Amino acid sequence: MVDMKHYEHMVMLELSDDERMQLSKRLDTLIESFSALEQIDTDGVLPLVSVVDGQSILREDVAVKMISRDALLSNAPEQYDGYFQVPGAIE
Amino acid sequence: MNYEIVMGLEVHVELSTESKLFCSCSAKFGAEPNENVCPACAGMPGLPVRINKKAIDLAIAAGLVTNCEISPVIAFDKKNYFYPDLPTGYQVTQLFAPICTNGWIDIETEMGSKHITLKQIHIEEDAGKLVHDARTRSTLVDFNRASVPLIEIVSNPDFRTAEEVTEYLDKLRSLLSFAGVSDCKMQEGSMRCDVNISVREVGSDILGTRTEIKNMNSLKAIARAIEYESQRHINALETGCEELVQETRRWDDDIGMSFSMREKAQEADYRYFPNPEILPIHIDTSWIDSIERTLPEPAHVRFERMTGVLGLPEYDSGIITGSLNLCRIFDEVLEVINKPKEVVNWIMGDLLSITKASGVGDDDIDIDCKKFAQLIGLVDNKTINRAVGKKVLVKVFEEGIDPEAYVKENALGMVSDTGFLEAAIAEVIKENEKSVSEYRAGSQKVFGFIVGQVMKKTAGKADPQTVNALLRAKLDA
Amino acid sequence: MGHFVNKYNVDCPKGAVRVILDGSIMHKGQPVTAGSKMLEGFISPITATAVTKLEKADIVIVGSAKMDEFGVRGLFLTDKHDTIVCEAVEAIASGAADVALCNDYTGAIGAAAAAQNLFYMHPTYGSVSRYGLISAVPSMDQIGVVCKSIEAGAHILSIISGFDEQDGVMLCKDQPTGASGAGKLRVGMPHGMGEMVSQSVSAIFDSCDTVEIALEHFDVCEQVMHILCCAELSASISRYDGIKFGFRAEKYSDLEALYKKSRTEALGADVKFAAIVGAMVLSEGNYSKYYDHAMRIRRRMKNALDFQEYDAVLAPNAHLARLCGLPAVTMPSDAGALTLIANAGCEETLYSILRKS
Numbered sequence: 068m069v070d071m072k073h074y075e076h077m078v079m080l081e082l083s084d085d086e087r088m089q090l091s092k093r094l095d096t097l098i099e100s101f102s103a104l105e106q107i108d109t110d111g112v113l114p115l116v117s118v119v120d121g122q123s124i125l126r127e128d129v130a131v132k133m134i135s136r137d138a139l140l141s142n143a144p145e146q147y148d149g150y151f152q153v154p155g156a157i158e
Numbered sequence: 159m160n161y162e163i164v165m166g167l168e169v170h171v172e173l174s175t176e177s178k179l180f181c182s183c184s185a186k187f188g189a190e191p192n193e194n195v196c197p198a199c200a201g202m203p204g205l206p207v208r209i210n211k212k213a214i215d216l217a218i219a220a221g222l223v224t225n226c227e228i229s230p231v232i233a234f235d236k237k238n239y240f241y242p243d244l245p246t247g248y249q250v251t252q253l254f255a256p257i258c259t260n261g262w263i264d265i266e267t268e269m270g271s272k273h274i275t276l277k278q279i280h281i282e283e284d285a286g287k288l289v290h291d292a293r294t295r296s297t298l299v300d301f302n303r304a305s306v307p308l309i310e311i312v313s314n315p316d317f318r319t320a321e322e323v324t325e326y327l328d329k330l331r332s333l334l335s336f337a338g339v340s341d342c343k344m345q346e347g348s349m350r351c352d353v354n355i356s357v358r359e360v361g362s363d364i365l366g367t368r369t370e371i372k373n374m375n376s377l378k379a380i381a382r383a384i385e386y387e388s389q390r391h392i393n394a395l396e397t398g399c400e401e402l403v404q405e406t407r408r409w410d411d412d413i414g415m416s417f418s419m420r421e422k423a424q425e426a427d428y429r430y431f432p433n434p435e436i437l438p439i440h441i442d443t444s445w446i447d448s449i450e451r452t453l454p455e456p457a458h459v460r461f462e463r464m465t466g467v468l469g470l471p472e473y474d475s476g477i478i479t480g481s482l483n484l485c486r487i488f489d490e491v492l493e494v495i496n497k498p499k500e501v502v503n504w505i506m507g508d509l510l511s512i513t514k515a516s517g518v519g520d521d522d523i524d525i526d527c528k529k530f531a532q533l534i535g536l537v538d539n540k541t542i543n544r545a546v547g548k549k550v551l552v553k554v555f556e557e558g559i560d561p562e563a564y565v566k567e568n569a570l571g572m573v574s575d576t577g578f579l580e581a582a583i584a585e586v587i588k589e590n591e592k593s594v595s596e597y598r599a600g601s602q603k604v605f606g607f608i609v610g611q612v613m614k615k616t617a618g619k620a621d622p623q624t625v626n627a628l629l630r631a632k633l634d635a
Numbered sequence: 636m637g638h639f640v641n642k643y644n645v646d647c648p649k650g651a652v653r654v655i656l657d658g659s660i661m662h663k664g665q666p667v668t669a670g671s672k673m674l675e676g677f678i679s680p681i682t683a684t685a686v687t688k689l690e691k692a693d694i695v696i697v698g699s700a701k702m703d704e705f706g707v708r709g710l711f712l713t714d715k716h717d718t719i720v721c722e723a724v725e726a727i728a729s730g731a732a733d734v735a736l737c738n739d740y741t742g743a744i745g746a747a748a749a750a751q752n753l754f755y756m757h758p759t760y761g762s763v764s765r766y767g768l769i770s771a772v773p774s775m776d777q778i779g780v781v782c783k784s785i786e787a788g789a790h791i792l793s794i795i796s797g798f799d800e801q802d803g804v805m806l807c808k809d810q811p812t813g814a815s816g817a818g819k820l821r822v823g824m825p826h827g828m829g830e831m832v833s834q835s836v837s838a839i840f841d842s843c844d845t846v847e848i849a850l851e852h853f854d855v856c857e858q859v860m861h862i863l864c865c866a867e868l869s870a871s872i873s874r875y876d877g878i879k880f881g882f883r884a885e886k887y888s889d890l891e892a893l894y895k896k897s898r899t900e901a902l903g904a905d906v907k908f909a910a911i912v913g914a915m916v917l918s919e920g921n922y923s924k925y926y927d928h929a930m931r932i933r934r935r936m937k938n939a940l941d942f943q944e945y946d947a948v949l950a951p952n953a954h955l956a957r958l959c960g961l962p963a964v965t966m967p968s969d970a971g972a973l974t975l976i977a978n979a980g981c982e983e984t985l986y987s988i989l990r991k992s
Contacts, residue, residue: 078898
C-alpha cells in the first residue's frame with residue numbers, strides 16, 4: 068500500500084478520504100502493471116531524455132521587452148502596486 | 159577539548175548578462191517590480207525555453223579562472239518544489255551534469271597560503287522576490303529576478319577559519335569580476351554565500367553534524383555568523399544544552415543569532431529529473447578556447463607583475479588590481495607613457511582624489527585615456543607644471559577636453575623664463591619682509607610659503623624647480 | 636455552441652479551409668484552458684506559431700474545442716468503452732470544421748478520430764513549433780491534425796511545420812524528408828498485427844510488402860508511457876498554483892492551504908492521479924526503479940527500430956510513435972484504430988503508403 072498522503076503533499080493536493088480510496092485502488096493496479104518492467108535489464112543503456120538528436124538552439128544575449136506590466140498582471144487573481152498579490156500572511 | 163571548525167561554502171553568483179537565462183527579459187538589477195517579466199518567467203504556459211548563450215560563456219569563464227574541468231556535454235534538470243517566488247513550481251538547475259567540476263583557488267591568510275578545492279560549478283535560474291506588505295497583510299511577488307542566470311560554486315569542506323572564508327570570497331570576487339562573469343556585489347545580491355558548518359574534535363576524521371547558515375549580506379556578517387554558529391555547535395557538544403540537528407538556519411545580523419528554518423532541507427524530496435524541454439549542449443575545445451582568449455590577466459597575477467617586474471609599491475598595486483577598470487586605465491595610459499611609477503602616481507594621487515570627490519566608484523571611472531596620457535606628457539616635458547596639470551585633469555575627466563589645445567587656449571604654459579621669474583621673486587621679497595627675515599633667521603618652514611607667493615604672482619604657472627633654485631640663490635645671498 | 640468552447644464569429648469565405656483548435660492551443664486575446672478549471676479566466680497573451688502560420692495562409696480559425704483536462708484521460712482508458720472528450724473530432728465529423736489541430740500525445744485522440752472514420756496525423760517530434768501549445772508531456776507534445784483525408788492533413792502539416800526560433804527544441808532546418816525511394820515500400824508488422832489487418836485496411840498494404848518483425852519491449856509500451864507521461868505532467872502542471880493567473884481558492888489559512896485548496900478544487904481526478912503517480916515515480920526511493928528505468932527502456936525501444944529493414948511499422952496504438960518521436964498516422968479500420976509509423980522526418984513515406992487507399 069502506497070502512502071498517498073506523502074505524494075499528495077509533494078504535488079500540493081489534499082484529497083478527501085473517498086477520493087484517496089478510489090485513487091489508491093487505481094494506483095495499486097498501476098504499480099502492479101509496472102512489475103512487468105522489473106525483468107528488463109537496462110545495464111549499459113543510457114536514459115533517453117529527448118528524442119531529438121542534437122543540441123539546444125542557443126539564443127544571443129539581447130534584452131527585449133515582450134509585454135507591458137499591465138498586460139502581464141491582467142491575468143492575476145489579484146495585483147497591488149505592480150506586484151502579484153497573495154492576501155494573507157506567508158512566513 | 160580542542161575543536162576544529164569544518165566549513166564548505168555554496169556561493170551563488172548572478173551572471174552579467176543582458177537578458178535572462180531562458181527568455182529575453184532584461185536581467186538588469188533595480189527595475190520597478192515586474193517590469194522585466196514576460197509570460198515565460200511569470201510561469202505562464204505555452205512558451206518554450208530559449209537558452210542564453212552568454213550565460214554558458216560566462217559559466218565557462220568562471221570555470222577557467224577557478225581551474226575547473228569543463229564538461230564536454232551539459233544538461234539541465236528540474237528541481238521540484240512549491241514557493242511563490244518560483245513561477246513554474248520547479249527550478250531549472252544542473253544536478254546530473256554540472257558544467258564544471260574539480261577546481262581550486264589558492265588564498266593568502268595570516269597563517270600562510272591555503273589551497274581550497276571546489277567540488278563543482280553549475281548553472282541554475284534565480285527565483286523572484288517576495289515582499290511582505292504589512293498594511294494590506296499580503297505577500298507581494300516580483301518576478302524581475304526570476305530566471306536570471308546564476309552559477310552556484312560549491313566548495314569542498316576545506317575551510318577551517320572565518321578568515322579563510324572571507325579571503326576566499328574576496329579572491330572569488332576578484333577572479334569573477336575580472337573575468338567579466340559577475341560584478342559580485344553582495345549588497346546588491348549578485349553574490350550570495352551560504353555556509354555549511356560543523357565542528358569536531360581536533361584529530362578526528364569524522365565530520366560532525368552539519369548546519370547550513372543563510373542570509374548573510376556582507377563579509378562581516380559572514381564572519382559574525384561563523385563565530386556564532388561554531389560556538390553554538392561547541393556549546394551543544396560540551397554541555398548538551400541543545401541537540402544539534404542537520405538543518406538550515408537563518409542568520410539574523412541585527413540580533414546576532416541564527417534561527418532554525420524548520421528542517422526544510424531534510425524534509426524536501428525535490429524529485430530531480432532531466433529536463434525534457436532542454437537538449438544537451440556540447441562544449442567543445444574551440445568554444446572553451448574562444449572564451450579563454452577573452453580573459454584578462456587575473457588580478458593576483460597582475461599584482462605580482464606590478465610589484466615585481468614593474469617595481470611598484472604593494473599598496474598602489476593593490477588598489478589598481480582591485481578594479482578591472484583601473485587596470486584598463488593603467489594599461490592604456492602606460493601604452494602611451496611608458497613610465498609605470500609616474501602613471502601609477504597620477505592615478506593614485508590625482509585621478510582617484512578627483513573621482514572620489516565626485517562620488518564615482520573605481521569601476522565606473524570613465525576617462526579618455528589617450529587624453530590623460532597626453533596630459534601626463536605635458537607635465538613630463540615641462541610644458542605645464544604639476545599643479546596646473548592637476549587642474550587640467552579635472553577638465554579632462556569632467557568635460558573630456560583636449561589638454562594640449564586647452565593649455566594653449568588658456569595660456570597655461572609653464573613659465574621658466576629666468577628674467578620674468580627673477581622680477582616676480584624680487585616683488586615677492588619686497589612684499590613679504592617678515593617672512594624673508596624669518597627664513598634668514600633659520601626657519602625652513604617659511605620657504606614653502608614664500609615659494610607659494612611666487613607661484614601666486616605667476617598665476618600658478620611658474621616652474622617650481624626654477625623658482626626654488628632662483629629663490630634660494632636670492633635669499634641665501 | 637455545440638462543439639465549440641469558444642466560437643470565433645468570423646467570416647468564412649466560400650471554399651476556405653476551416654480549422655478548429657483544441658483547448659490547449661493559444662490564441663492571443665482569447666481564453667484558453669486546456670480543459671482545466673485551473674486556467675479559468677486565463678486570456679492568452681500569445682498566439683501559437685502554428686496558428687500564425689495558418690492565418691498567414693488565409694486559413695480560417697473558427698474557434699477552440701472542449702477537451703479532457705491536459706489530455707490526460709487518454710492515458711488511463713482501460714477498455715474499449717472508455718472514451719475521451721474531444722470535441723475537435725466531433726466538429727470535423729459533423730462538418731462544423733474541416734481540420735482540427737490537437738496535441739495527441741496519448742494516442743487517444745487518434746483513436747477517437749478513427750472511430751469517426753477520420754485520420755489523425757502526428758508530425759515528427761520537433762518539426763512543428765510548440766510555441767503557444769500548453770505543455771502536458773514536453774518530450775512528446777506536438778501539434779498534429781485531425782482530418783478527413785491524408786491530402787488535407789498533409790497540406791495543413793506542411794503549413795504549420797518548419798523551424799521556429801521561439802522553440803529551442805526543433806529539428807535542424809535541413810532534415811531529410813521521406814525515403815520514398817524506388818520499389819515497393821515495406822511495412823513492418825509486430826506479432827499479431829498481421830491478423831488484425833482486416834479487409835478494409837489490407838487494400839492499402841496490398842501495394843506494399845509486409846514483414847513480420849519483433850520489436851523489443853513493445854509489450855511494455857503502456858507502462859513506460861504511464862511512468863514518463865505522469866512524471867513529466869506532474870512537473871508541467873506545478874505552475875498552476877493560484878498565484879499568478881487562473882483559479883484561486885476563496886478561503887485559505889496560509890500558503891500551503893492556498894496551494895492545496897486551489898489545486899485540489901480545480902484539478903480533475905485524472906490529473907490528480909497523474910500528478911500523484913508522477914511524484915511517486917520521481918521520488919528519491921523510486922526514481923531509479925521507475926523513472927530512470929523507463930527512460931532506458933525508451934532508448935531500447937528507439938534503438939530496436941530499424942528502418943533499413945522496413946519503411947514503416949503498423950501498430951495497434953500510438954505509444955511507440957510517441958515514445959520515439961516518430962511521425963505517425965492513426966487511421967480507421969474494422970479492427971479499430973491502427974497507427975502507421977515512419978522514421979523521423981519521413982512523413983512522405985506515410986503519405987505514399989496511404990494515398991493508395
